[in-house]
Amino acid sequence: MRSDIVPGGVFPDYELPDHTGAVHSLSELQGRNPLVLTLARGHYCPKEHQQHLELAASQPKFGVAYTQIATIATDDRHELQEFRASVGAQWTFLSDPGRIVQRDLAIQEYTDPDHDPMIPHTLVLKPGLVIHSIYNGYWFWGRPSVQDLWHDLRAATAEIRPDWDLSSSGLREAWTAGEYSLFHGWDRRIEESATPG
Numbered sequence: 273m274r275s276d277i278v279p280g281g282v283f284p285d286y287e288l289p290d291h292t293g294a295v296h297s298l299s300e301l302q303g304r305n306p307l308v309l310t311l312a313r314g315h316y317c318p319k320e321h322q323q324h325l326e327l328a329a330s331q332p333k334f335g336v337a338y339t340q341i342a343t344i345a346t347d348d349r350h351e352l353q354e355f356r357a358s359v360g361a362q363w364t365f366l367s368d369p370g371r372i373v374q375r376d377l378a379i380q381e382y383t384d385p386d387h388d389p390m391i392p393h394t395l396v397l398k399p400g401l402v403i404h405s406i407y408n409g410y411w412f413w414g415r416p417s418v419q420d421l422w423h424d425l426r427a428a429t430a431e432i433r434p435d436w437d438l439s440s441s442g443l444r445e446a447w448t449a450g451e452y453s454l455f456h457g458w459d460r461r462i463e464e465s466a467t468p469g
């Protein structure tokens with residue numbers, strides 16, 4: 273992995289086509305929320321299926337926690353659609369058959385010349401694509417379980433949400449005064465209601 277891809281660093285904002293052919297940047301997919309990003313070998317790998325099955329089974333928890341998930345794989349669009357469907361995932365899968373990410377991050381899995389995949393990694397990214405944690409999944413046990421991600425996301429979310437603890441000093445006063453900028457989601461509702469239709 274490239275030397276600047278470390279906790280506290282900023283992950284590159286790659287733009288790639290998704291499973292439908294639409295191009296997305298990672299920052300667009302992330303929005304203002306944490307993002308769990310998997311850099312996957314691809315559809316052919318049973319380890320990827322197991323990891324993605326576990327993520328898919330827990331996707332409702334990610335949804336209610338305002339946390340995004342995205343996968344980048346070296347599969348072409350057709351294989352990517354099959355991969356996504358076979359694990360029951362509802363999040364965006366990005367296609368990188370040109371291996372842009374693999375080369376840029378220096379993560380070629382040189383032990384598999386037949387498929388030429390990326391060394392699989394899972395990253396937890398705070399808003400702005402700031403790296404909170406990185407897992408190297410070359411061996412399956414190197415990949416994070418949902419419980420590992422839960423711990424990482426708890427810590428990352430506590431850092432980025434001023435309203436993490438509603439008993440924190442000044443929050444009740446801010447709310448009472450109508451200062452909603454400290455309250456995730458409420459700040460946007462107020463902006464939207466103030467915008468003329």
